[in-house]
Amino acid sequence: ISEIKGKTSGSTYLIDMHGWEDKTIGDSHISRAFQNQFGFVNGCYDGVYQGGFLISWANSIGVRAALIELPQSCYSHSDAVNGRYLQKAINAVTNLIGGSGGSSLGGSTGGSSSSDKTYISNGEVINVQSFLNVRKGPGTNYESIGQLHQGDKVSIVAKNREWYKISSPIAGYVHEDFIKIKEASNSSEDKKSPSMQGFVEVLTKLYNIV
Numbered sequence: 001i002s003e004i005k006g007k008t009s010g011s012t013y014l015i016d017m018h019g020w021e022d023k024t025i026g027d028s029h030i031s032r033a034f035q036n037q038f039g040f041v042n043g044c045y046d047g048v049y050q051g052g053f054l055i056s057w058a059n060s061i062g063v064r065a066a067l068i069e070l071p072q073s074c075y076s077h078s079d080a081v082n083g084r085y086l087q088k089a090i091n092a093v094t095n096l097i098g099g100s101g102g103s104s105l106g107g108s109t110g111g112s113s114s115s116d117k118t119y120i121s122n123g124e125v126i127n128v129q130s131f132l133n134v135r136k137g138p139g140t141n142y143e144s145i146g147q148l149h150q151g152d153k154v155s156i157v158a159k160n161r162e163w164y165k166i167s168s169p170i171a172g173y174v175h176e177d178f179i180k181i182k183e184a185s186n187s188s189e190d191k192k193s194p195s196m197q198g199f200v201e202v203l204t205k206l207y208n209i210v
Helices: 001-007 030-040 053-060 078-081 087-096 196-206
Strands: 013-021 023-026 064-070 116-123 132-135 144-149 152-158 163-168 172-175 179-184
Touching: 013 053, 013 087, 023 030, 023 163, 030 064, 053 064, 053 144, 078 087, 116 163, 144 172
Parallel strands: 013 064
Antiparallel strands: 023 064, 116 152, 116 179, 132 144, 132 172, 152 163, 163 172
């Protein structure tokens, strides 16, 4: 982990995921990404740091870490498949790292980005367990200015890498992995980032899903 951290200029996250206490412990940013997908009953993400050897060690080398305790209702591989655990984990990590490839760290200022490209379309919110954050800019480092829910319809006016800029029902940015396009005025093909493709492949192999 230390070696990986030394080769990247972005944030490094350490996620310890197992079960079955139905809660999260540790970094609030990581925890909320998984809370949004799994809806943990015993959510515990109000602090940036909490005790524990792994989290303590990660913090000592400047790595953001969290323990993800999966829900108690999962006792087998079929439970994990039926509960869409793989997809929820992918969604959480996507929302966590989405827009990290070059996003300005001055995201709190909000407003439009110079990298926005016109993309007129309608979409629908998908893959959301509880809610989807609408942000001021194209990245998770930007402030959340509202929330959308599963099935909500959105009007898209632009695209910035993996982020859609929407004008309604809330004006802001949402990640492409949580939007199903209904109709678009251009034919550009959306693609996931290489890092996201790799993560999906690893989880797919881990859970033996073809």
